[in-house]
Amino acid sequence: MNLEKIEKIIKKISPEAKGKVDIDGRFWVKIPVDKIRDLLRELKNNGYHHISTISAIDLLEKFELIYHLLPDNREDPYLNIRTEISRENPHITSITDIYPAANIYEREVFDLFGIIFNGHPNLKRLLLPEDVPEGFYPLRKDFKIENFKKKEVKK
Amino acid sequence: MSFYLPIGPIHPALKEPLNFIFKVEGELVIDAEPNIGFAHRGIEKLMENKTWMQNAFLAEHICGICSADHQGCYTQGAEIIYEKKPPERGLFIRTLVWELERIHSHLLWIGVAMHEAGFDTFFMYAWRDREVVLDLFEALCGRRVVYSMSTIGGVRRDLPSQFAEKIKKFVPYIKKRMKVYEDLALRDQTILARFQNVGILKKSDAIDLGAVGPTARGSGVKRDVRYEESYGAYEGSPYRIVVEDAGDSLAKLLVRIKEIVVSADILEYLVDNMPSGPINLNLPPMAKPPVNEAFSRVEAPRGELVYYLKSDGNLKPYRVKVRTPTLANITSVVAMVKGMYIADIPVVYASIDPCIGCMDRVLIIDTKKRKQKIMTKEELIHFSNKWFKKHLNELKEERA
Numbered sequence: 001m002n003l004e005k006i007e008k009i010i011k012k013i014s015p016e017a018k019g020k021v022d023i024d025g026r027f028w029v030k031i032p033v034d035k036i037r038d039l040l041r042e043l044k045n046n047g048y049h050h051i052s053t054i055s056a057i058d059l060l061e062k063f064e065l066i067y068h069l070l071p072d073n074r075e076d077p078y079l080n081i082r083t084e085i086s087r088e089n090p091h092i093t094s095i096t097d098i099y100p101a102a103n104i105y106e107r108e109v110f111d112l113f114g115i116i117f118n119g120h121p122n123l124k125r126l127l128l129p130e131d132v133p134e135g136f137y138p139l140r141k142d143f144k145i146e147n148f149k150k151k152e153v154k155k
Numbered sequence: 156m157s158f159y160l161p162i163g164p165i166h167p168a169l170k171e172p173l174n175f176i177f178k179v180e181g182e183l184v185i186d187a188e189p190n191i192g193f194a195h196r197g198i199e200k201l202m203e204n205k206t207w208m209q210n211a212f213l214a215e216h217i218c219g220i221c222s223a224d225h226q227g228c229y230t231q232g233a234e235i236i237y238e239k240k241p242p243e244r245g246l247f248i249r250t251l252v253w254e255l256e257r258i259h260s261h262l263l264w265i266g267v268a269m270h271e272a273g274f275d276t277f278f279m280y281a282w283r284d285r286e287v288v289l290d291l292f293e294a295l296c297g298r299r300v301v302y303s304m305s306t307i308g309g310v311r312r313d314l315p316s317q318f319a320e321k322i323k324k325f326v327p328y329i330k331k332r333m334k335v336y337e338d339l340a341l342r343d344q345t346i347l348a349r350f351q352n353v354g355i356l357k358k359s360d361a362i363d364l365g366a367v368g369p370t371a372r373g374s375g376v377k378r379d380v381r382y383e384e385s386y387g388a389y390e391g392s393p394y395r396i397v398v399e400d401a402g403d404s405l406a407k408l409l410v411r412i413k414e415i416v417v418s419a420d421i422l423e424y425l426v427d428n429m430p431s432g433p434i435n436l437n438l439p440p441m442a443k444p445p446v447n448e449a450f451s452r453v454e455a456p457r458g459e460l461v462y463y464l465k466s467d468g469n470l471k472p473y474r475v476k477v478r479t480p481t482l483a484n485i486t487s488v489v490a491m492v493k494g495m496y497i498a499d500i501p502v503v504y505a506s507i508d509p510c511i512g513c514m515d516r517v518l519i520i521d522t523k524k525r526k527q528k529i530m531t532k533e534e535l536i537h538f539s540n541k542w543f544k545k546h547l548n549e550l551k552e553e554r555a
Contacts, residue, residue, distance in 0.1 A: 024235060025384075026450055049362050050378065052452070053478035055463040068450065068461065074383050080450055101365025104486055105478075112199075127192035138200055 002076050003027070009046060013039045027077040033092060036083050040067065040098050047072045048079065054105040056113045058141045062087050063115060067095075085115070094120040112139040157185065162500065162535075173485070175504075182496045187489045191482075202475040207233055208440040210472065211306055217477065220260050222301045223252045224455035225477075230305045231386065232451030232464045236444045237307060243388075243430040245309030250388040251425045252295070252304050253453070254418045258329065259288040260456035261411040264508045265336070268408065271501040272349040273540040277339065284332050291321060309435025319426040326419045333419075336412050340405065348547055350405040354491040354503030357402060366487045367480050368458020369414065370507045373407035375400040380454035387453075391428075393420045404506040443470055455480055457508045481507070498539040 003021070010017050010029055019029035031039055052068040062084050069079040085092050094117035096103045106117045107126040114137035117123060124130070128138075133148050160177040174190040198217055202210050211233070215226035227249055234241060241249075266281035289299045294315055296302040304310050340346055356366065361374040371378045375398055381389050382396045397413045399406035444466045451462040458480030465474040484507040492503050543550070 022235070022449075023238075024450070050365055052459065052461050053463075053476070053483075055474075055476040057465060057474045066463065068463070070378075070383070070459075078384075078450075099365070100363050101483070101486065104482060108482075125192075127195040129192070138197065 002073075005046070006043075006077060006079065009042055010039065013042060021077065025077060026080060028080045028082065030082050030084075033083050033085055036067070036081070037093055037095060037098065039081065040069075040095055043069060043079070044098055047076060051099045051102050051105070054102060054109055056109045056115060056139070058087075058113065058139065059084075060087075060141055063090055063113065065092065065109070065115070090115040091118055092116075093118050094123075096120055111137075113137050114140070156180070160497065162504075175488070177492070177497075177500070179497060182498070184492050184495050184497065184500070187492050189485050189488065191485065199475055199477060202472060204471065206441070206470050207236075207444060207466075207472060208307060208438075210475065212303060214477075215301055215303065218479070219300055220263065221256060221455040221457065221460070223249075223256045223304060224453050224460055226303070226305045227253060227387070228451050228453040228455075228460050228462045229464075229475075230307050231453065232449040232462045233307045233444075235449035235451070236447045236464055236466050237438070237442070238445065238447070239308055239436055239438065241309040241436060242433050244432050245434045247388045247425055247429050248310045248312075248314060248434060249305050250392075251422065252302060252310075253387065254421050254425070255288055255291060255295075256302075257418050257456045258415050259285055259292070260508075261415050262288065264411060264456075264505075265408070268404075268502065268505045269346075271505050271536060271539075272345065273536065273543075274343075274345050274349075277346075280332075280336075284329065287325060287328070291325060294318060294321060306435060306438075308438045309433070311435070313434050314429070319429070322422055322426045326423045329419050330416055333412055333416050337409070340408055340412060346408075347405070348543065348550060349499075349502055350408055351403060353404045353499050354495060354506055355402045356487055356491050358400075360490045361402070361487065364486045364490060365483050366458075367483045368455070368508075369407050369410045370458065370484045370487055372396070372398050373410045373506075374402040378459070380452050380459050384452070388425060389421075392424045393417075404502050407506045441470065443468065457481060458483060484508075496542075498542040501536060501539055 006027065007019065010019065014031050014035045017029055017031055019027050021027055048069045049072055050070040052070055055066040055068065057064040064082055064084050067081045069081065071078065092115060094106055096106065103122070104126065106120055107123060109115050110117060110123055111126045111128055128136070136148060137143060157178055157180045160179050162175045162177065173193065176188045176190065177184050178186040198213060202213060205213060211226055211230055214229035215222040217225045262281045262285035266278045266285065269275070269277035269281065292302060293299050295318060296304055296312065304312065356370065356374045358375045361371050361376045366374065366376070367378060377396055377398055379396050380386070381394050395417060397410050397417060399410050446466060446468045448465045451464070453460050460480055461478040463474070463476040464472055467473040488504060488507055491506070492500065495503055
C-alpha cells in the first residue's frame with residue numbers, strides 16, 4: 001500500500017492535516033475548505049480518477065462534506081477526504097471541472113442539504129420536484145414537515 | 156430544425172423511473188438531459204428514524220432486483236460500526252446469495268434488452284433460464300425476490316439440505332446455456348444490427364463520467380469492487396475480471412454473458428469450500444453501537460454500490476448515505492446516445508441496465524408547429540422495429 005506517497009501529497013497541500021487508517025484499510029483525512037480543490041486536482045494527477053460520491057452530514061453547528069475517491073491502482077488506499085463548512089452560509093466551490101462525474105452528486109447534496117456549490121454549471125434540484133417551497137432541505141436535522149404549509153388545491 | 160423528445164418518467168415495475176429530454180434533429184439525437192427523482196421515497200431520512208437492525212430490512216427494499224447487495228452492503232458497513240467480524244460460514248452464504256443474484260439480474264437484463272430489440276425468442280430463452288435461478292432462491296430463502304438473508308453479524312438462515320447438489324447441477328447447465336447465448340450474440344444478424352457500434356462509450360468518457368459496473372467494463376475500464384478489494388468470501392475465489400474494449404452495446408451484452416460464467420465458477424467454489432460453524436453472531440437487536448463511522452462498497456449487478464454510515468452511539472444511525480450504480484451511470488447515457496438514431500434509444504438506454512420501464516410514455520413535441528404526440532412504450536418499440544426493417548440494408552453498410 002502506497003500510504004506514504006499519499007500522505008506526502010496531503011502534507012504538501014495542507015501541512016497540519018492528520019489522517020488515519022480504519023480497520024478496512026481506508027484512509028480518512030480532514031482538510032480545510034480552501035485547500036480542497038488543490039488537493040483533489042493533485043490527487044487526480046496521481047491516479048485517483050474516480051469519485052464514488054460526495055456525502056454530506058449535518059453536524060448541527062456545521063456541515064461536513066466527504067469526498068470518496070477510488071484509486072486506479074489497487075495497491076493505493078481508498079481515500080475519504082472530509083471538510084467542514086459553516087451552517088449559516090453554506091457555500092463551497094464546485095469540483096465539476098476537476099471531476100465531471102461530481103456534477104450529479106453535487107446536485108444531490110444541494111437538493112437535500114441546501115449547500116450551494118459555486119461555479120456549478122447546472123445547479124438545480126435533482127430528486128425533489130422544482131416547485132417545493134424555499135428552504136425545503138429534508139436531510140437537515142432541524143427539518144420539520146410541519147413548518148411547511150400544505151398547498152390547498154381548489155376543486 | 157430541432158425537436159425536443161421527452162421520454163419517461165414513471166413506471167412501477169422497475170427501480171428509478173426517470174425522464175429524458177432528447178434534442179433531436181431529423182432522426183439524429185444531438186443532446187439529452189436526464190431528469191430523475193420520480194421514485195424518491197426519502198429512505199435516507201427514514202433510516203435515521205429506525206434502529207440499526209430494522210434498517211437491514213429497509214435497505215433491501217431500496218431495490219427489488221439487487222436487494223441482497225443493498226442489504227449486504229448495509230450490514231457490512233454496520234459490522235464495521237459495531238466492530239464485529241461475522242463468522243466465515245455467514246460470509247460464504249452471503250456471497251452465495253450475491254452471486255446467484257448477479258446471475259438472475261443479468262439474465263433479466265438480457266431478456267429485457269432483447270425484448271427492446273424485438274428479438275422475443277431470446278427474451279423467452281433468458282427468462283426461462285432465470286426461472287431456474289429463482290427456484291434456487293425459493294429453496295434457499297423461501298422467496299423468489301427480496302431474500303432477507305443478511306443481518307448484522309452474519310446471515311439469518313443456513314443452507315437447506317441437498318442445496319449444494321442443486322448448485323452442482325445448476326452450474327454446468329448455466330455454463331452450457333451461456334455458450335449458446337454467446338454464439339447467438341456474435342452471429343445473429345438481428346442482434347448485430349441492433350447492438351454492434353450502437354451507443355459507444357469511449358474509454359476516456361467512461362473514466363471521466365464515473366461509469367461503473369458492466370457499463371465501464373464494456374468500455375475497457377478495469378473497475379470492479381470484487382477485483383479492487385476482497386470483501387465477503389471473494390478472497391481465494393476463482394474470480395476474474397471481464398473486460399471488453401469495443402464500448403458499444405454488444406460489448407456490454409458480452410460482458411454480462413461472460414460474467415454469468417464467472418459467477419457460476421464462484422458458486423461452485425463457494426459450495427465446495429463452505430466452512431462449517433455458526434452462521435451469525437446472534438447480536439441482540441437492541442445493542443447500541445459505539446461512536447463510529449464506516450464506508451462500505453460492494454459490486455452490485457449494475458456496478459459499484461456505496462454506503463456511508465455514521466453512528467453517534469445511539470440505537471438509531473445518525474446518517475446513512477446511499478449511492479446506487481444507476482445514478483453513477485446515468486450521465487454516461489448522454490454521452491452514449493449522442494449521434495445515434497431515435498430508433499436506437501431503447502437499446503442504448505437499456506445497455507446501462509436502468510429501469511427501461513421508464514419509457515412507458517413518450518411525448519413528441521414539434522416546437523415549430525406546437526403539436527404534441529404521445530407514444531406509449533409499445534408504440535416506440537414498434538416504431539423502432541419497423542424503422543429498422545426499412546433501413547436494415549443501409550445500416551449494415553454503415554455499421555460494418
